[in-house]
Every structure is written in C-alpha cells, then in structure tokens.
Amino acid sequence: MIVIPVKEGENIERALKRFKRKFEKTGVVKELRVRQAFTKPSVERRAEVKKAIYIENLLRQDD
Numbered sequence: 001m002i003v004i005p006v007k008e009g010e011n012i013e014r015a016l017k018r019f020k021r022k023f024e025k026t027g028v029v030k031e032l033r034v035r036q037a038f039t040k041p042s043v044e045r046r047a048e049v050k051k052a053i054y055i056e057n058l059l060r061q062d063d
Contacts, residue, residue, distance in 0.1 A: 002026070 002022050006015045023029075 004019045
C-alpha cells in the first residue's frame with residue numbers, strides 16, 4: 001500500500017503528483033498490461049535479445 005504523508009498547508013495537487021510518481025514506480029500498470037495477453041516464451045526471449053543488442057550498441061557508440 002502506498003502512503004503519501006501530506007504536510008500541513010501542502011497543496012493537494014503536489015501530493016497527488018507525488019502519489020502518481022510513486023504508483024508508477026511500483027510498475028503495477030505495466031504488469032497489468034503485460035498480463036492481458038499471453039506471449040510465447042520464444043517471443044519474450046527474442047525481445048530480451050533485441051533489447052540487449054540495442055543497449056550494447058548504445059554503449060559502443062559512447063566509446
């Protein structure tokens with residue numbers, strides 16, 4: 001459960017913004033989207049390899 005302490009005199013908009021940021025960091029919405037449809041293990045593995053190649057290329061460009 002996410003707890004956002006609201007300080008005395010703090011704007012409710014700012015507290016709501018902090019709540020949204022904390023909620024997004026938990027990854028709940030992302031997890032729900034992933035679970036909506038089944039993806040085959042081979043497709044998941046292919047996506048992981050593709051992401052690793054992309055990151056490797058980014059790191060090589062910096063050198």
